[in-house]
Amino acid sequence: MSLLKKLFKPFLIVAPYVFRNSQTVAYPDERLVFSDRFRGRHRLYFERCIHCSTCVRVCPCNSITLVDVEGREGTYPQIDYGMCSLCGYCVEFCPKEALEFTDLVEFSTRDRTELVYSPERLAQVPDIKDVVPRLKRRIEPYLTKTEMKYRKVEDL
Amino acid sequence: MSEPKIEPDLMRVSWGPQHPMSGQTRILLDIDGEIVHRLTADLGFTHRGIEKILENRTFLQGIIPIERMVMVDTANIGLGYVLAIEEALGVEPPERADWIRSMICEFYRINSHLYAFGLQVEATAYFPAVFLWTTIDREIILDLQEQLTGARWSYNFFMPGGVHADIPEGFQDKVLEGVEYLRGRFKQYWGAMVENAIFEMRNEGVAVLRKEDAIRLGATGPVLRGSGVDMDVRKDDPYAAYGDLDFKVVTEAEGDAMARLKVRFHEIEQSLDIIEQVANEIPGGPVRTRIPLFLRIKPTEVLSRVETARGELGIHMFTDGGMNPYRVQINSPSLRNMYVFERLAELDEILLADVPVVINSIDPWYLDSDR
Amino acid sequence: MNDLLTIWKALFTYTIAPLEISGKLIAGLFNSFTSALWSLPGWLLRFFWFNFKPLMQVLLLPGLAFILLFAIIVVWFERKFLARAMLKVGPYYCGKRSGWLQLIADFLKLFLKEIIIPYDAHKILFLLMPVMLPTIPALAVILIPFDQNWVLFNAGSLSLPMFIAIAGLAPLIPIFSGWAANNKYTIIGSFRTAYLYISAEIPLVICAAATAIMAGSFNLVEIVEAQANLWFAVPQFIGFVIFFLGLIIESERTPFDIPTAEVELVMGWRTEFSGILFGFTMMAEYVGFLAWSLLFITLYLGGFNGPNVLGLPLYSHVFWLLLKLAVLVPIVIIIRGIFPRLRMDQMLRLGWYYLTPLAVLNLFIVLTLKLLGVFP
Numbered sequence: 054m055s056l057l058k059k060l061f062k063p064f065l066i067v068a069p070y071v072f073r074n075s076q077t078v079a080y081p082d083e084r085l086v087f088s089d090r091f092r093g094r095h096r097l098y099f100e101r102c103i104h105c106s107t108c109v110r111v112c113p114c115n116s117i118t119l120v121d122v123e124g125r126e127g128t129y130p131q132i133d134y135g136m137c138s139l140c141g142y143c144v145e146f147c148p149k150e151a152l153e154f155t156d157l158v159e160f161s162t163r164d165r166t167e168l169v170y171s172p173e174r175l176a177q178v179p180d181i182k183d184v185v186p187r188l189k190r191r192i193e194p195y196l197t198k199t200e201m202k203y204r205k206v207e208d209l
Numbered sequence: 210m211s212e213p214k215i216e217p218d219l220m221r222v223s224w225g226p227q228h229p230m231s232g233q234t235r236i237l238l239d240i241d242g243e244i245v246h247r248l249t250a251d252l253g254f255t256h257r258g259i260e261k262i263l264e265n266r267t268f269l270q271g272i273i274p275i276e277r278m279v280m281v282d283t284a285n286i287g288l289g290y291v292l293a294i295e296e297a298l299g300v301e302p303p304e305r306a307d308w309i310r311s312m313i314c315e316f317y318r319i320n321s322h323l324y325a326f327g328l329q330v331e332a333t334a335y336f337p338a339v340f341l342w343t344t345i346d347r348e349i350i351l352d353l354q355e356q357l358t359g360a361r362w363s364y365n366f367f368m369p370g371g372v373h374a375d376i377p378e379g380f381q382d383k384v385l386e387g388v389e390y391l392r393g394r395f396k397q398y399w400g401a402m403v404e405n406a407i408f409e410m411r412n413e414g415v416a417v418l419r420k421e422d423a424i425r426l427g428a429t430g431p432v433l434r435g436s437g438v439d440m441d442v443r444k445d446d447p448y449a450a451y452g453d454l455d456f457k458v459v460t461e462a463e464g465d466a467m468a469r470l471k472v473r474f475h476e477i478e479q480s481l482d483i484i485e486q487v488a489n490e491i492p493g494g495p496v497r498t499r500i501p502l503f504l505r506i507k508p509t510e511v512l513s514r515v516e517t518a519r520g521e522l523g524i525h526m527f528t529d530g531g532m533n534p535y536r537v538q539i540n541s542p543s544l545r546n547m548y549v550f551e552r553l554a555e556l557d558e559i560l561l562a563d564v565p566v567v568i569n570s571i572d573p574w575y576l577d578s579d580r
Numbered sequence: 581m582n583d584l585l586t587i588w589k590a591l592f593t594y595t596i597a598p599l600e601i602s603g604k605l606i607a608g609l610f611n612s613f614t615s616a617l618w619s620l621p622g623w624l625l626r627f628f629w630f631n632f633k634p635l636m637q638v639l640l641l642p643g644l645a646f647i648l649l650f651a652i653i654v655v656w657f658e659r660k661f662l663a664r665a666m667l668k669v670g671p672y673y674c675g676k677r678s679g680w681l682q683l684i685a686d687f688l689k690l691f692l693k694e695i696i697i698p699y700d701a702h703k704i705l706f707l708l709m710p711v712m713l714p715t716i717p718a719l720a721v722i723l724i725p726f727d728q729n730w731v732l733f734n735a736g737s738l739s740l741p742m743f744i745a746i747a748g749l750a751p752l753i754p755i756f757s758g759w760a761a762n763n764k765y766t767i768i769g770s771f772r773t774a775y776l777y778i779s780a781e782i783p784l785v786i787c788a789a790a791t792a793i794m795a796g797s798f799n800l801v802e803i804v805e806a807q808a809n810l811w812f813a814v815p816q817f818i819g820f821v822i823f824f825l826g827l828i829i830e831s832e833r834t835p836f837d838i839p840t841a842e843v844e845l846v847m848g849w850r851t852e853f854s855g856i857l858f859g860f861t862m863m864a865e866y867v868g869f870l871a872w873s874l875l876f877i878t879l880y881l882g883g884f885n886g887p888n889v890l891g892l893p894l895y896s897h898v899f900w901l902l903l904k905l906a907v908l909v910p911i912v913i914i915i916r917g918i919f920p921r922l923r924m925d926q927m928l929r930l931g932w933y934y935l936t937p938l939a940v941l942n943l944f945i946v947l948t949l950k951l952l953g954v955f956p
Contacts (some may be wrong), residue, residue, distance in 0.1 A: 059406035067338065067402040067918045071664045076345050079672075084517070090359035111502065113270035140273050140365045145373065146502060154359070194352060196390045201349060222764050228846060242771075243924055333920035334834060341666045407835055407919045410926055561768070562838075562923040 076201055081187040085194075086206050087156045091138045094157040095132055101151035104128050108143035108152065117143060122172050131174035134160050156178040159184050182209055215239060219246055222561075226254055230332060230565050243561045248554040250547050256579040263537045268294050268369070268504050271534065276363050278541070281324045284317040286515035287367050290537075292448055293513040293526045294369040297506045305494040306371035307450035312384075312487040313354070313366060314449070315480040319391070319563045320350050321518035322473040322480075325527050325572040329470055330402050332565035333411045346394055349387050356380060369504075371497035379580040384488045388481050395478065403470070416567040417557050418549065419464055428549045429542045430520025431476065432571055435469035437462045442516040455487075456483050466570035473572075491569065503532055508553040519543055519572055543578035546571050641898065642721055642732060642874075651866040652683050657914050665917040669834025692856035698762055701852070705760035710857040712754050713864035720746045725801045726884055727897040739800045740792055743875060746783055747830065750868065751777035751806060754839060758849035769848030773839040775924055776829065783939035786824040787819040790939075790946040791879045804883030811882040819942040820880050822935055827876050828912060831869040835919040838927060858863040873912070877904045 075167060087093070104127040108118045116136035119128035130143075130152070145150045155178050162168055182188060192203040215221050219239040226235050233255045239247040259278060263271045275290050276283040282340060295302065296465040302310075322348065327340035351361045358366040358373070366373050402408055418428065423436040433440055441458040459475040461468035462566060506528040514523050520542025529535040551569050553559060559567060612896070639645060656671070662677065663670030667787035672680025697706055699924045722732035735742050751773055759771030792798050794816070795806035806812075813820040829836045850861045877883060886900030 056406055056775065058405055059409070063401045063405045063918045064914075066397055067665060068914060070667065072912070073664070073667060075664070075669045076667045078671060087437075088356040088359070088377075090357075090377075091355060092359045109503075111270070113266055113273040138273055138363070139360065140363070141359065141373075142269070142365075194348070196349070196386055198390075198393065201345065220764060222768070330920070338662075338666045338917045345667060401918070405919065407922060411920055411923060485878065560923060560925065 067086075073200060074202070076203075078192065078203070081185060082189045083189075083192050083203075084181070084188055085186065086191050090154075091156045092141050092154050094134075094155050094160070094178070095144070095152050095170075095175055096155050096178050097100075097130065097172055098151045098153075099125060099129065099172070099176055101149040102127075102129055103149055103151075105148065106146065107146055111142045111146050113140060113142065114138050120172065130175070131169060131171050132175060133169045135168040136166060157181070157184060211414070212237065212251070212467050214334065216246070224564060234551055234573075236389060236568075238561065238564065239475055240561055245554050245559045245564065248559075248564075250553050252544075252547065253579055255576045257576075259580045260537055260539060264533055264535070267532045268506070268534065269330060269502065271537075272367070273363075277576075278539075279321075279517070279519070281532050281573045281574070282317055282321040282518045283363050284313045284366070285515050286522060287364070288449065288477055289513055289515040289517075289522050289524045291367045291369050292515065293511050293524045294504075294506075296499070296511045296513060297526065297528055298330070298504065300370050300371060300498060300500060302371045303495050303498065304450070304492050305353050305375075306496045308491045309372050309376065309496065310449040310452060311454060312484055312491075313357070313364065315483045315487075316354060317482045318518045319477050320347050322477050323347050325411060325518075325569065326398070326473055327471065328572075329412075329466070329566065329569040330408070330571040332361070333398060333408060339398070341563045342394075342398070346391060349390065353380075353383060356383070363464065368497070368500075370500045371495070373497070375496050376491075377464075384484060388485050388488075388552050392481060393477075395474070399474070407495060409467065411563075411566060412470065412570070413465055415466045415563050416553050416570070417463065417465045418553065419556075419568060422547070422552075422556055423464070426549045427545050427551055428520075429545055430516075430572075431469050431472045432520070432549060434458065434460045435472045436464035442514050442521050446514060448513075448515065450487075454483050454486055466566055469570045469572075505532055506529060506534075508535075513566070515541060519574060519577065520546060539580055541577045541580060543573035543575070547573050547578050587815075599940060623857050633900045641730075642724060642726060645720055647870065649868055650870050651863050654866050654869070654909060654913075656680055657863075657909070660915075661910060661913055662917050665914065687859060690859040691856050695855040695857060696852075698852055700762045702760040702762070705756055707857070708850075709753050709757035709760065709851055710860040712862075713757075713860055714867045716746060716749050716753065717864065717868040717871040720761070721867070721874060723800065724871075724874040724878055725804060726893045726901055728801055728805070730894060730898070731801065734801070737798045740788060740798045740803070741801075744788060747872075748781070750830070754849045757853075761849070761852035763852055765846050765851045769839045769851070772924055773849060774839055774927060776832075776836065779928045780826055780829040781931065782936070783822050783931065783935035784830070785942055786936075786939040787816075787823050787826070788814060788875075788879060790819055790943045793943075793950060794946050800878055800883075804878055804885060807882045808885055811880065813880040815954075816880070816942055816946060818938050822939055822942065823876055823880060825935070827872045828915065830872050832865060833869065833912065834916045835921050836926055836927065838921060869912070873905060873908050874901075877901065877908065881908075 099122075104119065106119055108130055109119060114136045116133045116138075116154055117130045118133075120131045122129050141154070145152075157178065160168065188209050190208050191206045194201050194203055194208050196202075216239065219241050222238045224231050224236040224238055226233065235251040235254065237247075237249040237251060238245050238247075240271055259274055262274045266274065272287050274288055276287045278286050278529065320469060322463050323343040327343035330339040354364065355361050356366040356377060401553055404435045418436050423433050428436070437460055439458055442448075443456075444458055456479045459472050461471050483567040508527075508529045510525075511526050512525045513524060514521055516522075522542055523540035527535040527537075527538070550568065550573070553567060656679070659682075661668040671682035673679070674685050675681030697703060720743050723735060723743050725731040725734075730741075733739075754773040755770045758766040758773070791803060791812055794812060795803040797803065797806075803812075832839060840850055850858065853861055881904050884897035884901040886896060886903075890896040890898045890899055
């Protein structure tokens with residue numbers, strides 16, 4: 054008897070899954086909402102940077118170098134996202150909080166040299182609709198008793 | 210690597226790097242029909258020289274490379290390194306930081322065991338249903354961790370002296386809700402896969418590792434506890450608030466693949482209990498003590514041990530007064546378990562169809578064994 | 581009055597006149613078609629006229645179109661259905677969110693890929709075996725009756741033995757192709773194929789013979805007609821279960837797809853095939869599945885029997901057979917998602933220790949029932 058139970062009980066547990074909704078995110082049309090602490094692309098504030106090069110020294114991946122920016126005095130950080138591991142040290146240890154994280158993670162390019170973000174590019178963070186043109190809504194997960202579902206947070 | 214010679218009448222099949230289920234390793238099977246007479250593991254495909262990299266990074270910078278040793282278990286390994294630095298420096302983290310560290314480590318233990326469970330089920334059938342369910346359940350843990358630390362798998366949350374930041378508001382309720390949900394899911398897993406007639410046929414009695422052999426060969430982690438030996442670093446040598454928390458060390462007596470699976474399963478339940486305790490009873494206080502950004506540590510030698518999901522990890526560090534450590538030796542659990550795996554062909558009869566099941570019940574992570 | 585005239589003019593202009601014009605066009609087309617038809621050579625016309633029914637059978641049902649459509653639809657259904665069990669969506673973007681064009685895209689991709697023949701492989705066998713692979717189960721499909729008068733090849737009282745004979749050819753192809761590819765993985769797959777079929781053929785043949793005894797004839801049409809009152813699944817329940825397991829074994833589906841176990845041997849005996857040869861092996865799995873499920877339905881589930889719902893008995897018989905097929909296929913597909921794969925020695929033990937004695941027991945039950953006169 055217990056052999057039959059072991060043969061039929063998995064059947065009864067797995068078969069109802071056919072009627073559930075899928076738990077995938079249809080990416081170009083939907084995107085998750087991330088938390089405040091999420092570590093994505095950086096944003097640079099020109100007026101706060103004091104060119105102290107702490108971020109250069111503390112980066113474990115050697116991905117920050119200080120370069121000149123035309124129209125401004127002093128050198129500003131340039132981040133190479135081919136090497137950056139998004140660890141968060143530069144944001145945390147900057148004495149003036151000139152670097153902070155946004156929630157964009159779409160770094161793909163066709164050319165490796167485009168991954169080096171100059172200070173001007175770091176200072177300008179594009180809107181999410183420019184980066185992912187097909188985006189229609191932002192969703193977030195919530196838990197019910199038996200499954201995890203997604204609900205819409207905002208429409209775009 | 211010099212491969213051992215093939216005996217006559219045996220066929221050598223390379224369960225090799227180009228294989229749907231081998232992971233990043235190559236295992237040479239000397240088979241005679243279906244019976245495997247000899248297993249030789251050819252490791253080293255993913256050697257990155259982490260121990261050498263650590264010599265060229267400062268102490269704080271070194272946490273990043275060493276976390277990437279195991280992708281599904283980064284918190285425990287980072288904690289090992291941070292504990293070594295703290296011991297060398299002589300700094301004690303505050304109590305609240307210890308409790309937060311335990312919570313994150315237990316989350317990661319659940320994460321790793323779910324992944325291992327899914328892989329073991331997938332190894333019997335290559336049908337990724339249960340593997341995908343475990344992936345979806347891991348999403349819940351990853352979402353919680355993202356709200357706490359800001360990243361989904363490589364937290365970089367531990368610092369010598371404490372943790373980076375405090376728990377955000379409303380986090381405790383979400384943690385308790387997630388724990389309740391995960392408890393409900395395990396009944397489904399238990400009923401659908403562990404009590405499955407054919408799954409039991411594939412896993413019971415396979416690759417039995419007896420207690421004496423497990424101790425003699427140096428197994429660690431769930432492999433050791435699945436053979437009836439009661440050893441766990443969290444109880445023998447407590448670190449990071451495990452001394453104050455109330456949990457049991459799970460052992461099973463049979464030593465076959467099913468016993469190791471059940472050990473992982475029950476360890477997940479114990480981890481859920483620990484997380485619930487931490488969420489309810491965490492003490493207040495600061496989470497960080499100040500340490501200089503570019504540390505210099507005077508010449509010492511320290512050894513720290515943590516219990517990762519795969520076993521005991523030891524970090525043996527030598528400092529010499531500079532900003533970088535002089536030498537870091539990492540004793541990884543997967544390497545020791547792979548040695549046990551090689552000897553299993555002599556200890557118990559393994560068939561060719563059992564090889565993926567046995568490998569995933571031992572659960573090595575090849576980046577961990579190669580470092 | 582003016583309004584009525586406007587309305588009549590509008591009606592005439594927009595509805596009746598086009599119909600009249602198009603009616604003239606259609607009549608003109610039909611005339612030209614039939615006159616073109618009469619101008620075809622006489623032997624061709626006589627061929628189409630006298631062989632209309634066999635041509636329909638070969639081309640549509642149960643011939644070329646049915647088998648190909650079944651393979652395509654079941655592949656699509658399996659991917660979507662199992663994706664649901666895995667909480668995914670399956671093919672989504674090709675074909676307006678249902679993904680039916682994905683199969684055509686996959687088939688085109690396989691067709692256009694390069695066929696790589698290994699260096700020391702036996703070229704003739706390597707290229708020939710995948711071509712024979714779907715044709716052998718297709719030969720078995722032609723024996724299945726869809727109606728009393730709609731059997732592609734009515735072999736009379738030899739139809740059931742002929743089916744079994746063709747099924748006996750089926751394991752040879754994986755064995756040959758595994759040897760021809762000159763690869764360690766494929767040769768292990770060949771050995772496992774031999775073991776698998778050895779352990780499963782004998783119970784299947786005994787159960788099929790038991791059904792024939794109960795019906796009193798080897799003719800598949802008469803077996804179906806003998807189930808007009810009661811399906812054979814009810815008195816031969818053991819045989820029903822054994823044949824159901826045998827159906828999954830013979831079409832090499834999980835939990836019995838040991839020869840092509842992807843976790844140990846990369847793809848078993850299918851490893852070295854690429855391009856359209858691989859497409860043939862994939863199609864063969866589904867054609868074999870079709871052949872054996874049709875036999876299962878014919879022997880145990882009443883074949884084409886069913887109340888007359890569609891007017892002509894031919895149409896309703898075909899409808900009932902397809903309906904039973906449509907109920908059986910999802911059950912076999914969902915079993916793939918629930919149970920892991922058996923090991924080879926467990927499969928042999930299952931076949932010889934359990935299935936063969938149970939099949940003999942089933943035969944004894946049938947003989948007893950027959951001698952007691954329960955089933956004349």
